[in-house]
Amino acid sequence: MNPLRLIEKKRDGGSLSAAEWRFIIQSYLSGQLPHYQMSALLMAVYFSGMDYEETATLTGIMVESGERLDLRDIAGAKIDKHSTGGVGDKVSLILAPLMAAAGIRVPMISGRGLAHTGGTLDKLESIPGFRTRLTPKEFHQQINDIGVAMIGQSDRIVPADKKIYALRDATSTVASIPLITASILSKKIAAGVDGLVMDIKTGCGAFMARMEQAEKLAQSILRTAVANALPTVALITAMDQPLGNAAGNWLEVLEVLQALQNRGPDDLMKVVYALGAQMLHLAEGVSQPQQAQKRLQTLIRDGAAMDKFLQMVAAQGGDTRILRDAGKYPMAKFQQHLRSHQNGWVHEAHALKIGYAVVLLGGGRRTMNDTVDPAAGIVLQKKIGDQVEKGDILAVLHTNRTNVISEAARWMRSAFRIGPEQSEKPRTVLKLLT
Ligand code: URA
Numbered sequence: 001m002n003p004l005r006l007i008e009k010k011r012d013g014g015s016l017s018a019a020e021w022r023f024i025i026q027s028y029l030s031g032q033l034p035h036y037q038m039s040a041l042l043m044a045v046y047f048s049g050m051d052y053e054e055t056a057t058l059t060g061i062m063v064e065s066g067e068r069l070d071l072r073d074i075a076g077a078k079i080d081k082h083s084t085g086g087v088g089d090k091v092s093l094i095l096a097p098l099m100a101a102a103g104i105r106v107p108m109i110s111g112r113g114l115a116h117t118g119g120t121l122d123k124l125e126s127i128p129g130f131r132t133r134l135t136p137k138e139f140h141q142q143i144n145d146i147g148v149a150m151i152g153q154s155d156r157i158v159p160a161d162k163k164i165y166a167l168r169d170a171t172s173t174v175a176s177i178p179l180i181t182a183s184i185l186s187k188k189i190a191a192g193v194d195g196l197v198m199d200i201k202t203g204c205g206a207f208m209a210r211m212e213q214a215e216k217l218a219q220s221i222l223r224t225a226v227a228n229a230l231p232t233v234a235l236i237t238a239m240d241q242p243l244g245n246a247a248g249n250w251l252e253v254l255e256v257l258q259a260l261q262n263r264g265p266d267d268l269m270k271v272v273y274a275l276g277a278q279m280l281h282l283a284e285g286v287s288q289p290q291q292a293q294k295r296l297q298t299l300i301r302d303g304a305a306m307d308k309f310l311q312m313v314a315a316q317g318g319d320t321r322i323l324r325d326a327g328k329y330p331m332a333k334f335q336q337h338l339r340s341h342q343n344g345w346v347h348e349a350h351a352l353k354i355g356y357a358v359v360l361l362g363g364g365r366r367t368m369n370d371t372v373d374p375a376a377g378i379v380l381q382k383k384i385g386d387q388v389e390k391g392d393i394l395a396v397l398h399t400n401r402t403n404v405i406s407e408a409a410r411w412m413r414s415a416f417r418i419g420p421e422q423s424e425k426p427r428t429v430l431k432l433l434t
Contacts, residue, residue, distance in 0.1 A: 001019075001020065001023045003023075003024065003027065003033055003037050003041075004037075006020055006023075006024060006041065007037060007040050007041050007044055010041055010044035010045060010048055011040075011044040011047075011048065012048075013048045014048075015050065015051065015053075015054045016054065017057075018057045018060075018061065021054075021057055021058050021061045022061050022064075024038075024041065025061050025062065025065055025160050026065075028160075028163065028164070029065060029159055029160060029163060035167060038164070038167060039167060039171045039173070042164070042167065042168060042171060042173040042176075042179065043171065043173055045173070045176055045178060045179060046173045046175075046176045046179070049176070049177065049178060050178035052220065052223050052224065052227075054178070055177075055178040055181050055182060055220060055224055056223075056224050056227045056228070058178065058182045059181065059182040059185045059186050059189070059224055059228070060228075061160070062158060062160040062161055062164075062182055062183075062186035063158065063186045063189045063190050065158060065159050065160035065161075065186075066153075066154075066155075066156050066157045066158050066159045066160070066190060067136050067156050067157060067190070068189070068190050068192065069107070069136055069139065069140065069157070069190060069191055069192040070192055071105070071107060071140065071143060071191075071192040071193075072192070074105060074140070074143055074144045076103065076104065076105050076147075076283075077104055077105065077194050077195065077282070077283035077284070078104075078105040078106070078107050078143070078191075078192065078193045078194045078195075079099065079104050079105070079106065079193060079194060079195045079196070079197070079279045079282050079283050080106060080107060080108050080188055080191065080193045080195075080196050080197070081095055081096075081099075081106075081108075081196070081197045081198075081199065081275050081279060082110075082184050082187070082188065082196065082197075082198055082199070083198075083199040083200075083201060084180060084184070084198070084199065084200050084201050084206065084207060084208065084217065085114055085115075085117035085118075085119075085174075085201060085206065085207060086117055086118075086201040086205050086206055086239040086242075086243060086351065087116065087117060087118065087205045087239065087242040087243070087247050087351040087352075087354055087355040087358070088118070088242030088243045088244050088245070088246060088247040088252065088268075088351075089117070089118060089199075089201070089239075089243050090118075090123060090243070090244065090246070090252040090253075090255060090256050090259075090268070091199065091243070091268070091271055091272055091275065092108065092110060092120045092150070093120065093123060093124070093150075093252070093253070093256040093309070094256055094259045094260060094264070094268075094272050094305070094309075095272050095275055095276055095279075096108050096148050096150055096312070097148055097260070097305050097306075097308035097309035097311075097312055098260075098272070098276060098296055098299055098300065098305040098308070099148075099276060099279050099280075100146065100147035100148035100308045100312075101299045101304040101305045101307070101308040102276075102280065102295065102296065102299055103147070104147070104279060104280070104283045105143050105147050105148070106143075106147065106148040106149075107139065107143050107148075107149060107191045107192065107193060108120075108148070108149065108150045108151070108191070109151055109152065109153060109157060109158065109187040109188070109190065109191045110124075110132075110150060110151070110152060110187075111152065111153070111161075111165055111183070111187075112152070112165070112166075112169075112365075113169075113363075113364045113365060113372065114165070114168070114169045114174050114207075115169060115172070115174050115207075115355075115364075116205070116352055116355030116356050116358070116359055116364065117205070117207075117355060118247065118248070118249065118252065118355075118358070118363070118364070120150065121152045122249050122372050122374075123249045123252050123253055123256075124150060124316075124318075125249070125374070126249035126250040126253055126374030126375075127250075127253060127313055127318040127319065127322070127323065128318065128319040128322060129317045129318050129319045130313060130316055130317060130318035130319075131316045131317040131318075132150070132151050132152045132316070133151065133152065133154050134149060134151050134316065135156070136156060136157060139151055139157075142312075142315050142316075145315070146308070146311050146312060146315055147308070148308060148312050149312065149315070149316070150312065150316070153165065153187060157187075157190055157191075158186050158187050158190045160186070161182075161183050161186050161187055164179075164183070165183060166368050167368070168183075169365065169368070170365075170366075170367055170368045174207055175207040175208070177208075177213075177216055177217050177220045178220065180207065180217060180220075180221075181217070181220045181221050181224050182224075184198075184221065185221065185224050185225060185228065185230070188225075188230065189228055189230060193230070194231070194282075194283075195230070195231045195232065195279075195282035195283065196225060196230055196231070196232040196233075196282075197232070197233055197234075197235070197275050197278040197279050197282065198218065198221055198222075198232060198233070198234040198235070199234075199235055199237055199271065199275055200214050200217055200218045200221070200234050200235065200236045200237070201214070201236075201237060201238075201239035202214035202236055202237075202238065202239060202430070203238050203239040203240035203241075203351060204239070204240055204350055204351055204352045205239040205240065205241070205242065205350075205351020205352045205354070205355055206239040206351075211236070211430070211431075214236050215236070215431075215433070218234040218236060218433045219433075221234060222234060222433065222434075231282060233278050233281075233282065233432065233433070233434045234432075234433045234434075235274055235275060235278065235429060235430075235431070235432055235433075236430045236431040236432075236433070237271050237274070237428055237429050237430060238426055238427060238428050238429075238430055239351055240348075240350075240351055240384070240426060241348070241349040241350070241351050241354075241380075241383055241384050241426075242349065242351050242354055242355075242378075242380060242383075243267060243268050243271060243428075244259075244264070244265045244267065244268035245265055245379055245380045245381070245383070246377060246378070246379050246380075247354060247355065247358045247363070247377050247378050247379075247380075248358050248361070248363040248375075248376050248377010248378060248398060249363060249372060249374045249375075249376075249377065250329060250331075250374045250375050250377075251375075251377040251378070251379055251398060252377070253323075254326055255268070256309075257306075257323060257326065259272070259300075260300060260305050260306040260309055261306065262297075262300050262301050266425075267383075267425075267428045270428045270429055271428055271429060272296075273289075273292075273293040273296055273297070274289070274429045276292065276293075276296045277289040277292035277293060277296075278432075280292045280295070280296075310323065329375075330375060331375055331398065332361075332362075332373070332375040332376055332398035332399050332400050333399075333400050334397075334398070334399050334400065334401075334402060334405060335396055335397065335398050336396070336397045336399075336405055336409065337393045337395075337396055337397075338393070338394045338395045338396070338397065338409060338412050338413065338416075339391055339392060339393055339394065340382070340388045340389065340390055340391065340392045340393075340394050340416075340418060341390060342388075342390055342418055343388065343389050343390050343420075344387075344388060344418040344419050344420050344421075345385070345386070345387055345388070345418065345419060345420075345421065345422050345423040346382050346383060346384050346385065346386045346388060346394075346416060346417070346418055346423060347384065347417045347418065347419050347421075347423045348384065348415070348416065348417035349380060349382070349383050349384055349415055349416055350414070350415040350416075350417075353411045353412070353414055353415035354378060354380075354395075354411070354412065354415050356411050357378060357397070357408040357409075357411040357412050357415070358376070358377050358378055360404045360407055360408045360411065361373075361376040361377060361378070361397060361398065361399040361401065361404060361405075361408050362376035362399055362400060362401050362404075363376040363377045373399070373400055373401075375398060375400065376398055376399050376400065376401075377398050378395050378396065378397055378398065378412070379395065379396045379398070380394070380395045381393045381394060381395060381396065382394045382395070382416075383425075384423055384424075384425065384426055385423050385424055385425035385426070387422075388418060394412075394416055395412055395416075397409060397412065
């Protein structure tokens with residue numbers, strides 16, 4: 001097959017067959033199809049889209065690119081959660097150990113930061129020693145022994161997503177409904193889960209900024225999951241401002257530790273409990289969200305979720321001493337306060353602009369070979385609905401790069417809108433789709 005003809009076909013709105021997608025994925029993985037042709041094809045998909053059938057075909061071929069894990073010999077329901085990506089979204093780091101503490105098995109295959117959004121793997125790797133690459137055997141063993149493992153795509157598990165994910169990040173081809181669907185579901189199907197709860201983000205910091213687009217993405221994921229016999233529910237949640245207060249890898253781990261000590265910010269915990277209730281529903285049929293929330297709150301209050309988090313970190317080689325004594329972590333050399341120039345109420349803390357500032361400070365990537373600085377990021381001290389006085393700190397910027405501070409501060413200044421009228425705290429959980 002000639003890849004040029006396939007790129008042209010997609011560019012002109014056609015659908016590629018299973019054989020054509022298999023050829024593309026295999027040639028890309030073997031290095032025969034160069035990045036530039038794959039980039040062109042991804043951009044063609046971005047503009048031309050795919051119907052459900054082609055999306056399901058691509059998903060299946062991406063699963064086939066590596067090993068499919070079989071967790072059937074492990075007792076209990078294996079349920080996972082995945083987010084479509086946002087700024088300050090550290091939910092997985094809290095929810096995975098929390099659900100394992102509730103007795104559910106959580107085999108989680110996550111991704112790195114994409115564009116202005118953070119990635120679970122980058123956050124976990126900010127913990128010294130944490131290994132996000134386990135062999136399929138180690139992953140299986142850990143799910144059996146402690147109920148939770150969090151890893152990334154690898155050369156053995158969904159290698160197609162590993163390679164294409166990094167390329168999409170560097171070519172502005174992330175925000176495509178079929179590509180997001182295939183990327184997420186290939187990881188979940190390969191992990192061998194029994195059920196999935198999706199957190200579909202909408203708002204300026206999400207890949208689907210408008211509710212109609214978020215609903216379309218949810219429909220695409222639900223239909224493709226059903227075609228693969230994977231029971232899935234989707235919650236649409238708000239991503240107009242960062243979730244919680246911290247955005248940036250280690251800074252988010254610090255907020256996770258607070259959340260696991262029952263001191264998590266309200267907006268973050270609402271999303272954690274709403275998704276957790278759906279995971280319990282899929283696993284055990286618990287259908288009362290309040291009842292589910294109470295049970296999960298108890299697991300946080302009595303320390304069971306924190307214990308599970310520490311067990312998981314230790315099992316994956318991470319340094320748990322630094323988690324117990326976080327003051328010893330090497331923080332960024334420069335910390336700059338962004339202060340309010342006026343009195344009033346915060347009406348906007350624009351997640352996309354804050355995400356750009358985090359990337360500039362070193363917390364994200366701009367090219368495929370960039371390394372992420374674990375200490376870089378932003379801690380918000382004011383969010384939408386908060387009252388501020390002139391001179392109050394709105395946010396603290398953390399970086400090891402002096403040359404970017406003024407540009408990042410400009411993004412941050414433009415992210416905040418403060419007005420004289422009182423503003424309301426926005427809702428975080430917007431819609432449930434089954
Ligand atoms: N998360 C993923 O795993 N893939 C995407 O494409 C977007 C979010």
